[in-house]
Amino acid sequence: MQISSPIDQLTEKAKQVLNEITYLTLATVDKSGHPWNSPVYYGFDENYTFYWSSWIENQHSQNIINNGQVFAVVYDSTALSGEGFGVYFKGIAEVIEAENTIFNKAIDTIYTKNGKPKRDKKYFLNSGPRRLFRFMPTTIWVNVKEPYEDYFLDKRVEITQEIKQ
DSSP states (O other): OOOOSHHHHHHHHHHHHHHHOOEEEEEEEOTTSOEEEEEEEOEEOTTOOEEEEEETTSHHHHHHHHOOEEEEEEEOTTSOTTOOOEEEEEEEEEEEOSSSHHHHHHHHHHTTGGGOOOOOGGGGSTTOSEEEEEEEEEEEEEEEEEEETTEEEEEEEEOHHHHTO
16 A cells, blocks of 8 residues: 555554554543543554453443443653654543443453453443443544654644545
């Protein structure tokens, strides 16, 4: 595949990061407006819908139940200063309450990444301690460097349409 433009290069780099990095940093807000940030082990599908499982009592789980507006970032935390690249998302997250097509897709997506064994569905239903979640980004960006004197400015370039092609 030939990459033909800078936006295509950024999009391909974003896809690479998403395929290599196993944790998504999830930002949520509680009922009082206090922010909360949590790393979650994730999987994603061909439409860039993200899935994870979490204990239902976790702060981020409760925040999503009360307010599905979230922001997320996937990035390589081992990159040296000034060399990092991240993929940023804004969108809606929700708990998957019932066993259905979305539930099964979440299980398959999360537990096939990196060969992780699937968990029994009972852990995610009824009195099970965990729930499955899905996050549907409405906007996706990547960071780019713009030189400024002897530093750089961290700018964002939207790739929502390009990544979903």
